[in-house]
Amino acid sequence: MSKIGFIGTGVMGKSIIRNMMKNNLSVNVYNRTKSKTDDLVAEGAVWYDTPKAIAEASDIIFTMVGFPSDVEGVYFNETGIFQADLTGKIVVDLTTSTPTLAEKIAKKAAEVGAHALDAPVSGGDLGAKNGTLTIMVGGDQESYDTVLPIFKTFGKTFMLHGSAGKGQHTKMANQLMIAGTMTGLTEMLVYANATGLTLEKVLETVGGGSAANWSLSNYGPRILKEDYTPGFFVKHFIKDLKIALDEAKKLDLPLPATQKATELYESLADKGFENDGTQALIKLWWTDGKQPTNKN
Known part of the structure; x- marks a missing residue:
């Protein structure tokens, strides 16, 4: 063995x-x-x-x-x-x-x-x-x-x-997708809360349709519990996104959505949340990650 x-x-x-x-x-x-x-x-x-x-x-x-x-x-x-x-x-x-x-x-x-x-x-x-x-x-x-x-x-x-390096290129493709699902999850919750919806119901409904994804099912419930412990650190996600953008630059390939996601996560890190999990992105909208009482 x-x-x-x-x-x-x-x-x-x-x-x-x-x-x-x-x-x-x-x-x-x-x-x-x-x-x-x-x-x-x-x-x-x-x-x-x-x-x-x-x-x-x-x-x-x-x-x-x-x-x-x-x-x-x-x-x-x-x-x-x-x-x-x-x-x-x-x-x-x-x-x-x-x-x-x-x-x-x-x-x-x-x-x-x-x-x-x-x-x-x-x-x-x-x-x-x-x-x-x-x-x-x-x-x-x-x-x-x-x-x-x-x-x-x-x-x-x-x-x-x-060959060597192709595993890393595949992971970069994965992280490009995660950048989209994490920003989408965050803005979805912010919007749904602002309109007076019950977020637990929204997660269940959206998760049963075409918007279902891993970030939604795994990180959505954590956000509602105000659990921002790291399954994956913000600082490491920023590292990954920067690698992906660097590789894309070598290919002369613009990735504007990933660029914006990187900027959002860098703003989060600048506020002192680099050691939180990636679901903490919502702290850019919700103070300390606490769900605000909606007025609708």
């Missing part, structure tokens, strides 16, 4: 690791803040003190960190993954990062006798907890086939989209 390494035990990573262990996989863990792995270690994970050490002790190494700069450090710095002997091993980056960095990691992996997959995920904290994430993969078929049984421990939908 392959030994699994996992670097990054945040909101998503921790749930993914638990699903791996529920499926009898042995998981070695590292996180920049060691205390964030204490509960996992108590549950059976094994702590290592550097990404290099994780790579040396593992056959398949997963990474899930915050930003492309974090990915770069985990792989390339002096205690990074590429300081280990990776011959015959597979590295899998679950972080939403840049296609260019995915290609760089794959090139370096090939040079040292290893393989790399870029495999960003979608589905938020609930998808990670429930083992129902969507996994979008770039890389070679053989490595994908090797890792697929592990993907199945925490995902429900998975597909290889092509």
